[in-house]
Amino acid sequence: MTPPAEELAVDSIEASSYTVPTDAPEADGTFAWTDTTLVLVQVSGGGKVGTGWTYGSSAAVALVRETLAPLIAGRTFLDVEDAWRHQVAALRNIGRPGIGSMAVSAIDCALWDLAARRAETPLHALLGARRQTVPLYGSGGFTSYNHRQLAAQLDGWLDLGMARVKIKIGEDWGRRETRDLDRIRHTRELVGPDIEVFVDANGAYSTVQAVRLTRALEDIGVTWFEEPVSSDDHAGLREVRHAFNGDVTAGEYGYSLAYFRHLINAEAVDCVQVDVTRCGGVTELLHIAALAQQHGLSVSGHCAPYQHAAVLAAVPNLRHLEWFHDHVRIEQQLFDRTSTVADGELHLDENAPGNGLRWRADAAEPYRVA
Numbered sequence: 490m491t492p493p494a495e496e497l498a499v500d501s502i503e504a505s506s507y508t509v510p511t512d513a514p515e516a517d518g519t520f521a522w523t524d525t526t527l528v529l530v531q532v533s534g535g536g537k538v539g540t541g542w543t544y545g546s547s548a549a550v551a552l553v554r555e556t557l558a559p560l561i562a563g564r565t566f567l568d569v570e571d572a573w574r575h576q577v578a579a580l581r582n583i584g585r586p587g588i589g590s591m592a593v594s595a596i597d598c599a600l601w602d603l604a605a606r607r608a609e610t611p612l613h614a615l616l617g618a619r620r621q622t623v624p625l626y627g628s629g630g631f632t633s634y635n636h637r638q639l640a641a642q643l644d645g646w647l648d649l650g651m652a653r654v655k656i657k658i659g660e661d662w663g664r665r666e667t668r669d670l671d672r673i674r675h676t677r678e679l680v681g682p683d684i685e686v687f688v689d690a691n692g693a694y695s696t697v698q699a700v701r702l703t704r705a706l707e708d709i710g711v712t713w714f715e716e717p718v719s720s721d722d723h724a725g726l727r728e729v730r731h732a733f734n735g736d737v738t739a740g741e742y743g744y745s746l747a748y749f750r751h752l753i754n755a756e757a758v759d760c761v762q763v764d765v766t767r768c769g770g771v772t773e774l775l776h777i778a779a780l781a782q783q784h785g786l787s788v789s790g791h792c793a794p795y796q797h798a799a800v801l802a803a804v805p806n807l808r809h810l811e812w813f814h815d816h817v818r819i820e821q822q823l824f825d826r827t828s829t830v831a832d833g834e835l836h837l838d839e840n841a842p843g844n845g846l847r848w849r850a851d852a853a854e855p856y857r858v859a
């Protein structure tokens with residue numbers, strides 16, 4: 490390969506990580522946490538800096554610095570797919586699912602941002618976006634919340650014009666069904682009849698339990714039952730899907746196109762959830778969305794809303810994007826932003842180059858861990 494002209498070459502790739510405490514203890518059906526770690530990648534070239542990130546372990550920082558960055562340095566940042574292929578090939582004996590794919594995702598998002606900034610165009614325009622807005626749904630409703638905390642959060646989402654809201658259920662690995670149902674009914678009472686109510690069990694229930702619960706969920710008008718059973722249990726998901734008249738969904742732990750092929754072929758979901766910070770970045774998300782499209786399925790973005798906005802605007806079969814409380818808080822604290830939220834949608838800036846974000850190093854420094 491001819492070396493790229495100097496002005497189109499990647500000069501440097503820097504990785505760092507930041508652990509930010511939650512504003513209150515957070516828990517779902519199968520996990521509890523009090524802080525969240527953001528792994529940041531900044532790629533420089535052509536006098537610009539591209540930014541991408543993932544949420545996971547600081548171990549991803551070492552993987553970027555030691556294994557992936559040397560592969561990309563000096564390569565052109567305009568051929569992001571080529572850089573992506575070299576990174577994925579390098580993970581063969583390290584492992585792609587998990588941290589490997591998260592590191593690639595952050596780099597890939599940073600490279601796409603850099604390519605757009607170099608072209609002085611918004612990233613969503615570079616990707617051929619069909620829209621300037623991305624529909625959102627409010628997401629949080631942690632099992633660790635009391636009714637007052639839940640009510641305050643729901644109010645905040647309604648103020649933003651959200652037409653759909655999601656709460657966590659399956660508390661204590663599905664051992665607290667009565668409280669789960671109380672909290673869903675409480676949510677329905679608070680938002681009224683016209684707002685869609687979604688629930689996410691994070692794989693907490695057994696198949697027979699989830700199937701049984703579908704009757705009560707339908708009575709309350711729940712239209713989205715996310716990970717009723719483990720997302721690794723495709724047969725279980727399919728069984729719940731046949732029992733439930735709303736959508737059964739999964740995909741947030743998908744780290745490659747192949748994972749989604751298996752999930753879709755198993756007829757396990759009604760809507761494919763995809764996470765650009767895990768699946769392999771913008772490059773792989775576009776492949777996954779096309780695969781879903783081929784099967785007549787829509788796509789919903791999982792978490793990291795500001796990282797998703799540009800690429801999802803370019804996905805024709807997009808349903809919506811998750812406005813996840815924990816990540817919204819972190820991203821609004823650590824980035825200056827040009828997009829705005831109104832009428833339950835994220836409105837992209839038509840003029841800001843790249844992803845329209847600026848990392849606030851000063852605000853982030855107190856949280857830095859690597």
Ligand SMILES: [Mg+2]
Nearest residue numbers: 689691715741
């Ligand atoms: Mg989920």
